[in-house]
Amino acid sequence: DAGVTQSPTHLIKTRGQQVTLRCSPISGHKSVSWYQQVLGQGPQFIFQYYEKEERGRGNFPDRFSARQFPNYSSELNVNALLLGDSALYLCASSLAGGTIQETQYFGPGTRLLVL
Amino acid sequence: DQQVKQNSPSLSVQEGRISILNCDYTNSMFDYFLWYKKYPAEGPTFLISISSIKDKNEDGRFTVFLNKSAKHLSLHIVPSQPGDSAVYFCAASEEGSGGGADGLTFGKGTHLIIQP
Numbered sequence: 001d002a003g004v005t006q007s008p009t010h011l012i013k014t015r016g017q018q019v020t021l022r023c024s025p026i027s028g029h030k031s032v033s034w035y036q037q038v039l040g041q042g043p044q045f046i047f048q049y050y051e052k053e054e055r056g057r058g059n060f061p062d063r064f065s066a067r068q069f070p071n072y073s074s075e076l077n078v079n080a081l082l083l084g085d086s087a088l089y090l091c092a093s094s095l096a097g098g099t100i101q102e103t104q105y106f107g108p109g110t111r112l113l114v115l
Numbered sequence: 116d117q118q119v120k121q122n123s124p125s126l127s128v129q130e131g132r133i134s135i136l137n138c139d140y141t142n143s144m145f146d147y148f149l150w151y152k153k154y155p156a157e158g159p160t161f162l163i164s165i166s167s168i169k170d171k172n173e174d175g176r177f178t179v180f181l182n183k184s185a186k187h188l189s190l191h192i193v194p195s196q197p198g199d200s201a202v203y204f205c206a207a208s209e210e211g212s213g214g215g216a217d218g219l220t221f222g223k224g225t226h227l228i229i230q231p
Binding site: 002006033035040041042043044045046048056058090092101103104105106107108109 | 119146147149151156157158159160161164166204206208217218219220221222223224
């Protein structure tokens, strides 16, 4: 069975540009969460989507946005990139969107470098 | 303020011995705890979890212990193997949230090195 997939694997952008990252959840999972991991830190929660609706949002500026499609895949958009946005962006999928205690399964991540 | 703390950035253990990784938390609303393992250039891989209604959960070589009164959990790996060398993250989710509305809260990780 395919796990969580993310694209692209690596990306280089310059300050002020916009970026779109993509994620496909595990088959049968209806929830996608996005996390940012900077070097030396643990992943930090950005968004969770369940059944195409935003269920939760972490402490990130409005430059960060996301959406979920009818096939449960998701996109994370970041506008007006800053140097500090350089990080590994992780997507995680889960079955029921966090309404019960459940495990989130992570993809390999997209490494974004902002120059 | 960090709600999940892993105070040991690194830990070195001999192959075959027990590895014990520790995690402390401050939010009493956390009710579900998970351990993830991460190799360089890969995403975190789920290892084992525990609900706050339990104090121990075992899966093969991995056992997680939860001490709610001390707000402390630990991951035991017995016996340690070279392939266990990785960064281990402790994560927690809040009561009723299940990791949804507030996501998972992670510690900074502990780099476990298994020496031959």
